[in-house]
Amino acid sequence: MKPSHDLTNLIAFSQREGVWPELLASVLDEHFGPALEEFDLDFDDLEEVLGPQLPWVMWGCAFEDFLTRDWEPEGNVVDLYLKRRGWREPALAKGYMQGLRHAHVSLHEVLSTVAGETMVLRDVLTGAGPVTVREKSASRTLKPGDRIAVRVVPVRDHHVISGGLLPFAPAVVDTLMDGLRTVLKLRRKKDLRLSPEQLRGIAHLFTAAFLFTHLPQALDPQRPQMTNTDGEDLVFHELRFPFATGVTQAQVTEALSHLPDLSADGARRWVWLSKSGKGGAGNMIHGTLDLRGKALVLEVNSAERAARGAAMVGKAAGALLRPPLMAIQTVDQARAAHVERAPLATEEIPPEIAQEVAHAHMTRHYRDTLDQPIPALQGKTPRQAIKTAAGRKRVAEWLRLLETGTARADAGAMTGYDFAWMWEELGVTREG
Structure with a gap:
């Protein structure tokens, strides 16, 4: 059975029917064109610069923007697709497409999560009340206080989030806020309040903010952005x-x-x-x-x-x-x-600062590792491996190796790093 959020047929329809391929290309150009021109890149280059997943997540954000637009005299691509081909889609899939057609992108703060089940989100830009969304994957990795750019989609008696989800670190949020105020010619003030209609018209700014923040750092790896444990610029x-x-x-x-x-x-x-x-x-x-x-x-x-x-x-x-x-x-x-x-000293920054930066970097690295295939886990991610008893034992052995390796090595600024949060998040005991 097809997943309820599967847009495969709708994407294919948009890429080959009538004028829709040309209109889709124009929306993609709004989202990617300014950054690609600024950094002299093609879309295909983004996979090498940002990794294989992020460019296609952003492509999904642009496609979702395309689905919400009304064109003259063509109308809306979702309405036309469901009219012509809706018979081939399950009821939940049609409900998701109809909800997505009217949804707007916004910046949301994660208020709480139930891992594998739900998240409570607050729309930072519209000021709307908190909403609970059903979400299995992101609810396992996001934590309260995180901010994400995404669409909240009503489907029957509940809400879900769209597939185009981008994590917005503080630097990306700042870039977005500056862009919103500039484009909308708004005065600088503490709280920024926008309507869903305004947000539908400037969805491309979210992609632009993400690209213009991440590309300079990715293209100049010799000068990484350093942050403290709160994710604030050092x-x-x-x-x-x-x-x-x-x-x-x-x-x-x-x-x-x-x-x-x-x-x-x-x-x-x-x-x-x-x-x-x-x-x-x-x-x-x-x-x-x-x-x-x-x-x-x-x-x-x-x-x-x-x-x-x-x-x-x-x-x-x-x-x-x-x-x-x-x-x-x-x-x-x-x-x-x-x-x-101290020209003869070997340390370039104070040890306590170096340790804080190193520990923050390790936490970000290992949080990403939880969703990456690990050879010691027979090519499975840690989250996949813990689903079986044998896998849980291998995960426990892997975690003990990480702790032992850091403890034995002359780890410098990495000394004293606490892996306890990984055991807790994976739900694994030290006995395996």
Whole structure:
């Protein structure tokens, strides 16, 4: 029996009947043309640059946009297809096509998931209330807080998501928001609210935002984008809060002592901790605070943490401190300064920063690995292998090898990485 979301026959119809191939080509050009021209690429080049799957997911996004359009005098391709060939499609497939024909793409935040069953999504751009969608695959890999570009499709008495799903990292979200405001000539403001009609008319901007964010990094692998464990761009910030007139270190110390996220590291130094690290990693260091003469100095590694840290300090000791003076360094600037200060040193960035970056990279890598074929698992993905008792034993052995290999090796910044989240996500015990 055909899957209810199978669009194979509709795609074939669109690629060979009447004027539809030409109209489909025009929509594909809207989605891909600007980026391909900017980076001097053909569509076929995208598989080599971005991998074999992403280009076709984006092709699917463009095709879904094509399905929602009304043309003069042709009408809509879904309406025509169902009129001529609908008899060959199962009822659920026809319901999905009809729902997709009227759906709009948007940016959605994942609020919660039930692995293998459902997700709750919030439309960030329209402000519509949360909706529960039935979804087996994505609900296993996405987590609360993730943002995705996708269409929510009503089918009978429930909702599903379309096949054209793109993960939108913070950098892609920023690119999209800038593009939306520019094209729609909207003022910059905190909240952006768009109607479904507006979103139907600018669906190509989602593909463009994804391409213009990912292609520069993919085409220049020597300069990867570095992020901290929260996925924020790695930019070092030092905020120096001068004391107000007459204020002493003892007064500031007393004010900071009431902050639950600070852990004392000596008489004049505190470590700012996150109480629930991502990926099951436990407490994570967000920054440090030091008393230096007549000033309190906060050091963090992203603009977002700088803002959160300044708000935290202001709430606890705002009356005792003057507005902060800020110094900012990129990773390249910090590396150059470190080499200049210690030309014989072998480390280019501070060990604690290197470890945080390495651990974040490992988490992203191993999360992708859960859906990749592994030779040690007889060519199956970890998620496939755990479906049998023998496979679960092989997965447990594979996880133990990963842990042992990292523990035995001179792992440097990778030392201390916690694989516990992988055991938990796969539902495998250490006894196999």
